[in-house]
Amino acid sequence: MKISNPVLTGFHADPSMIRVEDTYYIANSTFDWFPGVRLHESKDLVHWNTLPSPLSRVSQLDMRGNPSSGGIWAPDLSYADGKFWLVYTDVKITEGSFKDCVNYLVTATDIRGPWSDPIRINGVGFDSSLFHDDDGRKYLVQQTWDFREYHHAFNGITLTEFDTATMRLKPETARTLWDGTAVKVVEGPHIYKKDGWYYLFAAEGGTMYEHQESVARSKTLDERSFEVMPGNPFLGNYDTPDFYLQKQGHGALVDTPSGEWYYASLCARPWHHDIEPVHGVRGWCTLGRETSIQKVEWDEDGWPRVVGGRGGQRYVEAPKDAIETVAPESRDEHDEFEADALGVNWNTLRVPFTEAMGSVGGGKLTLRGQGSLCNLFELSLVARRWQAFNFDAETKVEFDPNSYMQMAGLTNYYNTLCWSWAFVTWDEKRETRVIEVAQNDFDQYTSFLKDEAIVVPPSAKAVWLRVKVRTKYYSYEYSFDGENFTEIPVKLDAKLLSDDYVNQRYGGFFTGAFVGLACVDLSGYGATADFDHFDYRELPDGE
Structure with a gap:
């Protein structure tokens, strides 16, 4: 089987992908559209079925009065301790110096629900994710928003320990893990642990045509201990303007049961009017930001590399252990x-x-x-x-x-x-x-x-x-x-x-x-x- 990108067509941005046993799940941003967070499942990464949304009650999400494209930004789905964890941000302002965002957490033992009422976590920044370390400790990892006009608004990636006994953060543990590269606009962070290394995946460059996914790693979770990957970025299309997929970046890494690796990211497919220069205008993405999946291999130095090069591929080999998934053949x-x-x-x-x-x-x-x-x-x-x-x-x-x-x-x-x-x-x-x-x-x-x-x-x-x-x-x-x-x-x-x-x-x-x-x-x-x-x-x- 082949993965044909994008795997989720039309507005399916900021994918958070996980695997639980033999099943993969993707959660996508929904912004000001209700219900909140779009969920899909698959056993082969090729065919996907839509699941009920986890945020279907006003007690979980009240966006009345939210501006266009406010609301749910970059939800994070994870699985640990026998249940699903979903962290999401409700953004109340899109224009100007402030975002007034609030991060929440809901949980469920079944992906189809019922999902709990939310726990309010913090408002430090958006694009929050929950990292479950192998020693049982949990951390909130997030973009940090700086409203001060004399600072860059994207003020690095903050990590704060989460106390499962109280279901609250420990603000005194907050520290900046990484400031990002000179590309700026560092956001969408996820942490993964492999072979003793903590790998930080984060989007940079904004979510348009200069968008990219960067990788840094560290042996610890100490402040500013992360070093950037040689040859960074990991994924991006800023220098492949003629490729079918554009804007790739901001996503999540997953391994298969047999040890292969894949990365889901947002992408877009622009079209042009006949009179427009394709490199000057770059195009119009009426389908919004969609979801693509790229295969990943690890080099001899332990860094992740996209198979086919950092620009990605339109058609990708499916996992060798894929279980063919029955899904609708048509979106009609x-x-x-x-x-x-x-x-x-x-x-x-x-x-x-x-x-x-x-x-x-x-x-x-x-x-x-x-x-x-x-x-x-x-x-x-x-x-x-x-x-x-x-x-x-x-x-x-x-x-x-x-x-x-x-x-x-x-x-x-x-x-x-x-x-x-x-x-x-x-x-x-x-x-x-x-x-x-x-x-x-x-x-x-x-x-x-x-x-x-x-x-x-x-x-x-x-x-x-x-x-x-x-x-x-x-x-x-x-x-x-x-x-x-x-x-x-x-x-x-x-x-x-x-x-x-x-x-x-x-x-x-x-x-x-x-x-x-x-x-x-x-x-x-x-x-x-x-x-x-x-x-x-x-x-x-x-x-």
Whole structure:
């Protein structure tokens, strides 16, 4: 078998990978999307199945009011003492000198839960991980955030002993293990112990095209005792601009039962417009930061090296002892909303799906109109990741607005600043329901059809809406019978839904594009929209 990278497509950043007996698990960041932390499992590192998220209750995670790309940054999954440990950070500020982050710990004896309520640990910095030493002691390892304008914000890697008797840190034991290299922006630390050495893996260079993974080691956990690996970095694509995978770094190391080694890291796959220089622009990553896995070998001096070179490989040999894992062959999905809970691929923003947003089950998803798609507090939106460059997504909606302030439809969404949608609303001049397409580009809102909005016939009980995403551009279609679709003549640039575009003007650019369903009622009367189904179908690249 071959590992085909990325192994987790679409927004699956900051992978924390572990092995428990013959099973591998990956935990990924979810930022402001709920539920918190995305989990997958596999026995062969090739095929992966999605597990229930561990943070599904407000008692574990309350992100109401969090900014876009705040929330869960770089969770750390580990296993020791017969249970799973999950450390995660809730970041409350993304712009400016402060982050106001809080680190929490939850545990479970079964990866599928139930997971405990959280223990608040500290707020020293984000990207925290828990290291279980072989003498039974445990340590929190974390990026250290320095808000002082005359210091670099990324102030090294801090280690603090964790007392399992009290389930609290010992602040007096805190020390800086490593300041990082001259590349700066040292974050995402994990410690591993092998042959008497403590190996520190940490990301550097920021999470864009200069991103890399660095390695240092020490015989002790003393302050600033770590030496950097000769030939560092361990992994990175800053000098391989034409390679299929970019931005690799920030991840976790794992060994197989038979002694092979693999490293999971975030990665991205940029595309370019035809008029753009591929090395100058570097590209647009609409699928966000995904997860890749590279094979690792140890050199004669005991340093880890990526097989094929530090740029990595698209196709990687699977473990010799891999147990073939049964997983869905396709990411296509058709949901008729028969279940009374949303499926594992659905997400809401900041808080769980509640009665304030609507209800699901019995063959429909009902959304109750709340705030706009820019709202940080009250929003009726359910969405799933873009996981392919080319796909169609379709829904059928019944909606009877009586004001232009009431809207419901199909959205493609990056964050509160950048999104678009095709929606049903009310035209008070013509006194009729209409279909409009609008886009929010860094809060520059544009209604494309205006007075030419498409009239919904009075006889049409429902409206079908479809989006056709074709890598660089996407467009919306509508139908009144579900069979004959008409393309709306608005061609939208997909780059507006990419990390790279958002990064130009906003500091929280860590997620990826989503497609979903939304209902807005700015009049405050809670108009409801019934969605009959949602269909997501991927197409091969190039179609």
